[in-house]
Amino acid sequence: MRIGYYPGCSLLGSSREFDESVRALAGALGLELVQVPDWNCCGASSAHVLDHKLSLALPARILAQAEAAGLEEILAPCAACYNRLASARDALDKDPVLAREMEKVIGRPATHKVRVVNILEVLDRFKDTLPGLLKVPFAHKVACYYGCLLVRPAKVLHFDRAEDPQSMDRLAAAAGAAPLDWNYKTECCGAAFSVTRTDLVARLSGKIVADAVRAGAEAILVACPMCQSNLDMRRTESNAYLGADHQIPVLFITQALGLALGIDANRLGLQRHMVPATFAPAAV
Amino acid sequence: MTDSFEPKITAFVCNWCTYAGADLTGTSRIKYASNVRVLRLPCTGRIDFMLLAKAFSRGADGIIVSGCHPNDCHYTSGNYHARRRWMVYRDLMDFMGLDTRRITFSWVSAAEGARWAELVNEVTVAVRALGPYTDYRELALTGVE
């Protein structure tokens, strides 16, 4: 199986381990990732906040690049990128006038028909093969955390259900984990305020971590770099806010699955976490 | 087409939904083009091909056929019969060289006063654009009916 791949900026930097684990997992599942040639940043929430047109133009170029490379579908593991790309595609698809305008802005024609999918959607296609490949069941109680960008706005993304989504839970279960029923699955972690309003992020992420711990989770699984960094890198702050010392690790779903498939922890980038994530696979 | 051309629209409507709907348009004082002449029938199921042909030959430039929405027919299924027959007639008319663009099938319920006004206006504009339907009238005059 072959699919377009849009890593996005954070997967080259602050969330390298996501990129690493996605690639490692893709390798193990026999999924060929074709990187979108010379891709640019999607503009993330910054473009979204500052200029509507820009927030469409940057993704438009990415979609055009993919289209030019003959890709019909691109995987954007970063939930933020996924959301921006999917939203832009939706907007351009619905509004031909806007689409034409964007063609002018990016300086070339494009149909913007390239489909954008997130990592959960893609992995779900392997739900039948996964069990067969299982080496070291990831036998831990996990809280699957979806955040905002994967499920909202539902009208645009049409992915899973907006409240209490299930797709990641299914995957975790497939990896041998015990997904818990908890309450903060889709609450916001503070998103882009990590740097500017760390106090807010500490509170919002703190509540999420606290509820996961309350539910008895041994790990929080995520599919979004922003969520991961807020829950992981901002742990000092959130713990300070809670006046607690929660050491629950925050893994990308791809890392959990990777471990379950017996992929080496370092290849999955577990060493890069701030909150130590030591699930050394007890080799079979 | 000269802008002065005002098309004649003949509307065949059922007594229970569309005629009542058109009454509601009136009671709600919604204005629409005065080009339309309404012929009241018990049900669109009553409509047959000859009526439409005749209307054209008598100088109608456009025709509206409107009854109850599916499942709402006062006679349970008249509007379906009308629809089905229309499917057949359309081909026949195309074959005969009648301009089927001039015939609009629609559903207007007794509660859709505004919709009736819209419909009449839409059709009037459309038919105005198509121009007077002289071709068929000439045919008719030469006795082909």
Place this chain on the structure above:
Amino acid sequence: MSRIGVFTCHCGENIGATVDCAKVAACTRNVPGVVHSVDYKYMCSDPGQTLIKEAIKEHNLTGVVVAACSPRMHEPTFRAAVAEAGLNPYLCEMANLREHCSWVHGKADATTDKAADLIRVMVEKVKHNEPLHPIKVPVTKRALVLGGGIAGIQAALDIANCGHQVVLVEKSPSIGGHMSQLSETFPTLDCSQCILTPRMVEAARHPNLTLMTYAELEKLEGFIGNFKATIRKKARQLDEKLCTGCGLCTTKCPQKKIPDEFNEGLGRRGAIYVPFPQAVPNKPVIDKANCTFYRSGKCKVCEKVCPTGAIRFDQQDELVTLDIGAIVLATGFKVMRTDKFPEYGYGKYPDVIDGLQFERLASASGPTLGAMQRPSDGKAPETVVFVACSGSRDRSKGVPYCSKICCMYTAKHAMLYKHKMHHGKAYVFYMDIRSSGKDYDEFVRRAIEEDDVTYIRGRVSRIYEEDGRLVVKGADTLMGGEPVEIKADLVVLATAVQAQDGSEELAQKLHVSYDPYHFFAESHPKLKPVETNTAGIFLAGACQAPRDIPETVAQASGAAAKVAALFSRDELTREPQVAVVNRLPAPMFSYCVGCFLCQSACPYQAIEQEEIRGRDGSLLKTLAKVNAGLCQGCGTCVATCRTKAIDIQGFSNEQIFAELMTL
């Protein structure tokens, strides 16, 4: 040579303002066949009508066109007038100058011209009108009431008390409906059972009233006064005559864990059960889906213990066909279930319940015998949150309308709770309080002022469980939308009132129309609130729209009055607007070639076959023949007839073509 009189009405300013009526009347005089044409301020007024009557005599008119409002408005009026002047009423037609012209176009020549056209059309039609005579059909004086809730019971009793036969059909094993599930009723807080059960018993005892419980309408044919209804009596697996209702079987049934419908799943019942103690009839049914015998072929405990040997495992459904004169639809409503609320946990929290479930919790005959115990662990809830407008007035949930009863029953619920648990805390999240009704607002104020229920104006965004309590995240819009978080032990959602399941199918069976939410549609929102668009079928209660008990009972009596009025006559006169197959002298007999396409097209099975036989009895021809009693005059047959042998009186080919010719 026809002599037509045309009477143009100004309808005060309504037509006069935009149509030059005098001009219309004048130019109409030149229409061939028109011998008299006048205009007048109010044609429907007494002097107006006299004007017409006198003209008929003076100019011995053969036809009349009244150019005024919609025929749907005043056709009967003017036809009556014409008849008084000795002219056949069906020789009078109306041109709709008001609804279809003066009201919808501005003041302009075009408008006046159109008015004149409309009149010409009708003049041509009238020229071809035939004198017609109303059709008389007999009336079967037996009513069918569908639905055994308070609406059905009330309607059935009223009709029965008028001395007419009534058949009351209820799909569940007992009559009583939702009202029998309620604890107390607003605004008086009298116990629902106490006021309902006497009526139920009365219904069961009434000599004119036949109960058919655990039964459903299978099929309906015919028309007003002459319906044929087929009822499916579902097999109770019981000989009702032998059963004494001792209830031994229900206590001995090994199945004990089946969620109990009457208690909204909060209680348990056996496989053979009586829905509730005061059930009417008080006879059990076997729930085949859950009965050990039907599942495994073994058990039959009920049969063994039954002292009268009334159990019948081999009993089959039974179809009964009845002649019916009129029908009252009283099939009631359902409430939206908690699983329709993603943001409130898709119904996965046992302590988030709907209003009906709370009624059972609060009811002395309920699973907790009226003690305040929450479903999950039976703990007495110290804090209860009531959420009004749950799913109502909520387009995102497909229910934009107001469910009407929730404001009141939520206040009642909060009150009942506080009366049972004085120290407990009751919160109500609401958007508006809609308590217009006798003593209704006083009732709500009492909940707030005397029982100190805290009302918070705002919706609840989310509910989730945390350490055995429910976290309710709402907002107080009277504080600018400040978030409010309440830790509750029990949450009661006042969920939306929706049309009963299967309403759409039923409506189609009965040919009655329904709204986008599948509530049955009344014939006129103001003036015909209990009629449907199908003559002889009437509406009562919440099957038409959300209703509370007083309104339901009132409407039920209204429907009953309509039925009684219908039954007060021995025969009905129907409009003669029906199809006829033409008849000609032998050897042709008729244009009809006997293809019977019309028969297949007719929605009313009104077309029969008539055999024409010679003197020697030999079959000469088989022709179509219309049963004027069944024909509703839709004309579908006319369009299908290839020889134009069939035609509708009042809308004949001749008439319609004549109308067309004027264009």
Place this chain on the structure above:
Amino acid sequence: MAGVTYATTTESLAAQVRQHLGVNLSHCYQCGKCAAGCPVAEDMDMTSCRLLRLLQLQQPALDQRVLASEGIWLCLTCETCSTRCPQEVEVAKVMDFVRSEAIARDVAHPRSRDILSFHRAFLDSIRTTGRLYEIGLVADYKVRSRHVLKDVALAPKMYLRGKLPLLPHLIKGRDEVKRIFQRTLGRRR
């Protein structure tokens, strides 16, 4: 509420929201469900539903209050409000619109400075390299916001874990990206 209204009906923010987003604010019946679910409602000087209410009244003074509010800058665009609104009002979109208006009219609340400088720094980093250059971003932001000592502890930790590449990724289509910026933001920074 003050009586002053707009000269024409198209001037009000509500009218523009309708025109540009196709969102009809009269649909909002002030149930407060948006605020109830908003993760930062408690931090806002003006909750989402209050904001919608002010817009509904279509008065210059009230529109000004909305544009100048701090709350709009705390919105995380998490879309919870839009998702749960019973009237299907797209509250988050309205927030976006109001923010961009506040910037355009240069009336944004002073406390938005940090947030804005972060976003601007972010975009500048893309404008020049085509992709985000995180160290550059942080440095730039510190300069703009003068929070020089913020997160000094975090950076080395990230660096040690290989989460902060020292060199920016330069894409080939940098000119294209520059042009995109010019054609959208224009001279705006």
